[in-house]
Amino acid sequence: MKFQEALIPARTKDMFLLKLYHSQVKPGKRQNRRHHHTEFEIALFKSGSGTYTVGDTAYAIQPGDIFLFSTHEVHCITEIHEGEDMLLLNVHFEPRFIWSTGNDLFDAKYLKIFFERNDAFENRLDRQNPATAVIRSLILQMEDEFAKQLPEYELMVKIQLLTILVTVSRHYDYVSRESSRPAVHVKSLSQIEDAIHYIHDHLDSDLSLDDLAKAANMSRSYFSTIFKRLNGISPWDYITIKRIEQSIEYLESTDSSILEIACRCGFNNTANFNRAFKKITGKTPSEYR
Missing domain, CATH: 2.60.120.280 (Regulatory protein AraC)
Known part of the structure; x- marks a missing residue:
């Protein structure tokens, strides 16, 4: 390809x-x-x-x-x-x-x-x-x-x-005309974007819902709701996919071990890394490499 x-x-x-x-x-x-x-x-x-x-x-x-x-x-x-x-x-x-x-x-x-x-x-x-x-x-x-x-x-x-x-x-008659999704306040858009920048700056660190909600200056439940409404996926799914994308770059461009790459991408052990990697890509890190 x-x-x-x-x-x-x-x-x-x-x-x-x-x-x-x-x-x-x-x-x-x-x-x-x-x-x-x-x-x-x-x-x-x-x-x-x-x-x-x-x-x-x-x-x-x-x-x-x-x-x-x-x-x-x-x-x-x-x-x-x-x-x-x-x-x-x-x-x-x-x-x-x-x-x-x-x-x-x-x-x-x-x-x-x-x-x-x-x-x-x-x-x-x-x-x-x-x-x-x-x-x-x-x-x-x-x-x-x-x-x-x-x-x-x-x-x-x-x-x-x-x-x-x-x-x-x-x-195209593809969109539901009976939407119950309320509008998102413009201030919330900026707050969610701040949280996304925080995620990308801390992909290699432990991240908690409290950290993300604080970065967005929102409550935990409201942050999770608005994040998914705007992005189509939960904050955790977003973080996992971004970490796996980062790990793929390391697999392709370095000779680092699977454990080293897992740690550099915010996973605390290879078992969690392998599980997440296969869920997102359909392969284990070793198979991908």
């Missing part, structure tokens, strides 16, 4: 708010491996055909297909048919790329397609819906913005992403 990445970085070192990258995969059957991440994902298939397995549902893939995935939603390409390689363009973005208080025009309400789905929702956008071609064009425009990097290209990418989310909400 080959990656060409383009990033919009976060304020926290070594983190990103949005990542666009290409994947090229050879034909063949593939293990159905659990695959989680804290970001939302939009995937555009440029070539190749096969099968995308999402939970218990298998979707046929053909060029031009677009898939949407929420945080912590298990998905895996399980087969690529013989013929041409599969080439796809992935956009991963943190929920706070949309709801961060530094952006007056952006709000958590635009993330309904990830949080408030109805029974008609499918991960693969309807091929026959004319809006799918519009979204496909917007994704390619994002790719072009990253390639040219003209002045203010980061803002243009955000505008294009927001346009995609609004288009999905308007033109």
